[in-house]
Amino acid sequence: MVVTWDGADGVLSGEVAGWALDSATDAIIVIDGEGLVRAWNRACVDLFGFTKEYAVGRDVDFMIPPRLRDGHHRGFTSAMERGALASDGAARRTKSLRADGGTVYIDMTFAMLHDDRGTAIGAVAVARPASDRDTPTHGRKRYRGQLVDVTFDSALCNHNGQCVRNMPEVFDTSKRPWINPEAAESPADAERLRTTVFNCPTGALQILAPDAPDDDASAG
Ligand code: SF4
Numbered sequence: 001m002v003v004t005w006d007g008a009d010g011v012l013s014g015e016v017a018g019w020a021l022d023s024a025t026d027a028i029i030v031i032d033g034e035g036l037v038r039a040w041n042r043a044c045v046d047l048f049g050f051t052k053e054y055a056v057g058r059d060v061d062f063m064i065p066p067r068l069r070d071g072h073h074r075g076f077t078s079a080m081e082r083g084a085l086a087s088d089g090a091a092r093r094t095k096s097l098r099a100d101g102g103t104v105y106i107d108m109t110f111a112m113l114h115d116d117r118g119t120a121i122g123a124v125a126v127a128r129p130a131s132d133r134d135t136p137t138h139g140r141k142r143y144r145g146q147l148v149d150v151t152f153d154s155a156l157c158n159h160n161g162q163c164v165r166n167m168p169e170v171f172d173t174s175k176r177p178w179i180n181p182e183a184a185e186s187p188a189d190a191e192r193l194r195t196t197v198f199n200c201p202t203g204a205l206q207i208l209a210p211d212a213p214d215d216d217a218s219a220g
Contacts, residue, residue, distance in 0.1 A: 021042075022042040023042075024043055026043055026128050027046075027047045027048065027128065028124065029041075029044060029055075029060070029125045030123075031060050032121065033120070033121055033122050035060050035061070036057060036058065037058055037060055038057075040056050044127075047127065049100055050062070063096050065095055065097055065203075067199075079110075079112060079123065080120055083112060089109060089111065091108060092107070093105065093130060093156065094108055094158075094202055104129060105129070106127040107128055111124045143177055144182075144210065146182060147184060147187065147189075148181055148190045148193055148207055149208040149210050150208070151208050152206075156202045156204035160201065162196075163200060163205060167193060167196045169183040170196070171196075
């Protein structure tokens with residue numbers, strides 16, 4: 001078999017690029033500007049269980065847990081508008097849905113995809129399972145408030161500081177304890193706290209009703 005390595009423009013031929021994607025051991029997802037999956041390599045099938053036929057052409061929401069979708073949409077829309085990521089490109093710990101109905105913790109990097117004129121046309125995500133060393137312990141600590149309790153699993157936190165920026169009166173790493181749900185005094189504050197917790201991208205934060213038992217600390 002004769003392999004045509006590159007086309008007239010000197011870049012890999014589409015066929016070779018496809019083989020390269022499928023030979024990679026990391027899961028590689030290419031998303032267009034509308035958030036639709038355009039490439040889903042073999043490692044994606046192994047990691048997430050969704051077939052290429054299912055994933056390609058579908059909104060990437062199918063692999064994002066519902067409570068993380070708003071945060072994803074905001075970040076993706078603003079990155080497409082600016083043509084650049086807000087983050088430093090470092091791997092982020094997050095949780096993804098699997099085809100079998102379960103979830104998997106992954107470390108994921110993102111990069112913007114630009115055309116040859118520099119216009120952002122989508123994004124590339126590269127994911128691998130969170131290493132054993134970093135596997136969440138689910139050793140959750142509970143922080144009590146008047147209206148709502150918050151639990152925190154430090155093994156899941158990727159220290160992006162989102163909670164601190166969104167609600168500094170509750171999340172303040174210079175204080176001990178660093179989470180103080182008591183500062184959410186009104187129903188409106190409690191609602192803002194719930195939203196902040198729901199938008200935690202890794203699931204490190206969770207909400208617990210004040211009357212829930214301690215052994216229910218993973219709920220919610
Ligand atoms: S939002 Fe979640 S992952 Fe980010 S710093 Fe807060 S607890 Fe950690």
